[in-house]
Amino acid sequence: MPTLQVITLGCSKNTVDTEHLLYQVRDAYELVPEEDSRPVDVLLVNTCGFIGDAKEQSIQTILSAAARKQAGEVGRLLVFGCLSQRYPDELPGLIPEVDGWFGARDLDPLVKALGCQPDPHQAYRRVRTDGRHPYAFLKISEGCNRRCSYCAIPFIRGAHKSVPMEELVEEARALADEGVRELVIIAQDTTYYGLDLYGKRCLAELLRRLSAVEGIEWLRIHYSYPADFPEDVLDEMANNPKVCRYMDIPLQHVSDRVLDKMHRHVDGAWTRELIRRMRERVPGVAIRTTLIVGHPGEGGAEFKELMQFVQDVQFQRMGAFMYSEEEGTYGAQHFKDSVSASTKRKRLDALMELQRGISLAYNQSRIGTEIRVLVDDFTDGVLVCRSEFESPEVDGEILVPYTPAAFDGIEPHSLIGEFLQVRITAADEYDLTAEVTV
Secondary structure, three states: OOEEEEEEOOOHHHHHHHHHHHHHHOOOOEEEOOOOOOOEEEEEEEEOOOOHHHHHHHHHHHHHHHHHHHOOOEEEEEEEEHHHHHOOOOHHHHOOOOOEEOOOOOHHHHHHHOOOOOOHHHOOOOOOOOOOOOEEEEEOEEOOOOOOOOOOHHHHHOOOEEOOHHHHHHHHHHHHHOOOOEEEEEOOOHHHOOHHHHOOOOHHHHHHHHHOOOOOOEEEEOOOOOOOOOOHHHHHHHHOOOEEEEEEOOOEOOOHHHHHHHOOOOOHHHHHHHHHHHHHHOOOOEEEEEEEEOOOOOOHHHHHHHHHHHHHHOOOEEEEEEOOOOOOOHHHHHOOOOOOHHHHHHHHHHHHHHHHHHHHHHHHHOOOOEEEEEEEEEEOOEEEEEOOOOOOOOOOOEEEEOOOOOOOOOOHHHHOOOEEEEEEEEEOOOOEEEEEOO
16 A cells, blocks of 8 residues: 655644545555655655744745655655645645645545545544543634734634534544543634524534543633633533533633734733633633733733733643734734844743742642543653543643552553543643542
């Protein structure tokens, strides 16, 4: 059989796209893992084109793949995903070694280019690219109807399109049959789910249906949008034991002036009230957010307000980015990128330094508590675990040293995908250490 390798860049949504593609062509190719360096007949690069750093990484990866092709290590080189969706006219002339360019919405044409026929009845099936972990990302919709002024996603991924519930439940069942215990719900905007298909927001109903899938124990929500937040989701989180008390909600800022320029359709008062209601209705919820510093309109007063907001709210998890002007966006066309790069860097460093102290205090407050964890991996004598308050790949981990005596001689790798009851014994600003309880 010819060999096929895929290099996937960018976010978890790209990973899901790759896995759906691989299932469609699995019978026609020997699939070569991404980390394998042997020559292959076909190499695919699934690109990211969201922000400057991601675009640069995608270009460098394509150039490296082109060099492999010139050296005779690759037969055909095909590129797909967000970068080629965003620059369909420019890229072919710049990198002629690529044999075919396909956008993020061109999976069926790509399947055909690989000599296979797309099977719409198997569209929900996947070949997992990292099957050793007991979690998987479940993409519930594509595209976005929001028009945030800084964001290129709507014209890369198109308008919002929900995946029917029946298909998502079938996908969840197939993943559970492969040993998946946790589903991380993702989309460009998970709270918008269902409006196009059912005329209403249906994330809460989807959570109920997914929680009925045998073998799935945890459901985790990512990428929630604050405007028009469907609060029945909070009821589900508070009352459904399979829905993790964890909310990923990118807020981006708190200043009214900056939020208005971002086209976020909320103000600072709404944002603060939403966080208050989340914590009131879901006691103990861990809230993760992302923020942008240096957006047009952010002066010293607006940044000071953002710092005070983070200090007041005490997010359990937080990431931050410097604003980068993206061509084609409303912001690039109508606003001047007026904050210098050095000021952006200073603000980012100050914000993350503040958050480091908050994260450390939160983690230290958990020392001595007992909690249920899922074992993700075993490495260097340690079981790598997470609780409902840690999301895979973006948050810290709970590390449980393994000794045969503590686990009655059970082989450690057989514990991957199992749930343990542990006691937290130590913490730093990122990870925690724990011991298993009897």
